[in-house]
Amino acid sequence: MASAPPFETSSLVGYPPPPPYEETMGTVPQYTPGPMPYPQTDVKATQPPYPQQAYGQMYPPPPPQAQPVTTPVVSVQTVYVQSGVVFRDTPVLVHCPVCTQHVTSQLEYTSGALTWLSCAGLAIFGCFYGCCLIPFCVNSLKDVTHRCPSCHRTLGVYTRI
Ligand SMILES: [Zn+2]
Structure with a gap:
C-alpha cells in the first residue's frame, strides 16, 4: 500500500524543538509569600504620627503685658500772684x-510823668512865679505807690501815664 509521503519536516531539521512549556515555566521562581522585608508594625495604631500634646504647652501663653504704672505727678507750687x-x-x-497776710495797702504819692507834664503846661501858658509848681502839691497828678503798712514793702505802683 502506498503510504502517504512523509510530512515534510525537513525544513525544520536542524532547529531543535523548543523546550516544553512546563520545563520553561518551571524555572521561573514562583512568588511565595514570606515574611515581609520591613516589619509591618501598625505604627498608626500604636502611636500617633506626631505627639498629640497640647499645643498650649508648645506655645506658652504670652506673658501678661506690663501695664505702665502712671503715677500722677502732683506739683505744689506757691505762686504769689496778685x-x-x-x-x-x-x-x-x-x-x-x-x-504772708492780707493787708490794706498804704499809699505813697510820688511825682511822676503827669506831674511834670502839668508843670510844663502851666509854664507854657504863662503860669510863672511859682504857679507851675502847683501840680507837685496835687496828689491826683502824682503816681501812687502801694506799700505794706507792716514791712513797708512795695506791693504795687499806679502810674497816671
Ligand atoms: Zn508786709
Missing part, C-alpha cells in the same frame, strides 16, 4: 508775700 488786684489811687486789700 490776681484781680488793680492798683489805683485808693488803698486796696492785698496779700503781702513777706508778711
Whole structure:
C-alpha cells in the first residue's frame, strides 16, 4: 500500500524543538509569600504620627503685658500772684508775700510823668512865679505807690501815664 509521503519536516531539521512549556515555566521562581522585608508594625495604631500634646504647652501663653504704672505727678507750687488786684489811687486789700497776710495797702504819692507834664503846661501858658509848681502839691497828678503798712514793702505802683 502506498503510504502517504512523509510530512515534510525537513525544513525544520536542524532547529531543535523548543523546550516544553512546563520545563520553561518551571524555572521561573514562583512568588511565595514570606515574611515581609520591613516589619509591618501598625505604627498608626500604636502611636500617633506626631505627639498629640497640647499645643498650649508648645506655645506658652504670652506673658501678661506690663501695664505702665502712671503715677500722677502732683506739683505744689506757691505762686504769689496778685490776681484781680488793680492798683489805683485808693488803698486796696492785698496779700503781702513777706508778711504772708492780707493787708490794706498804704499809699505813697510820688511825682511822676503827669506831674511834670502839668508843670510844663502851666509854664507854657504863662503860669510863672511859682504857679507851675502847683501840680507837685496835687496828689491826683502824682503816681501812687502801694506799700505794706507792716514791712513797708512795695506791693504795687499806679502810674497816671
Ligand atoms: Zn508786709
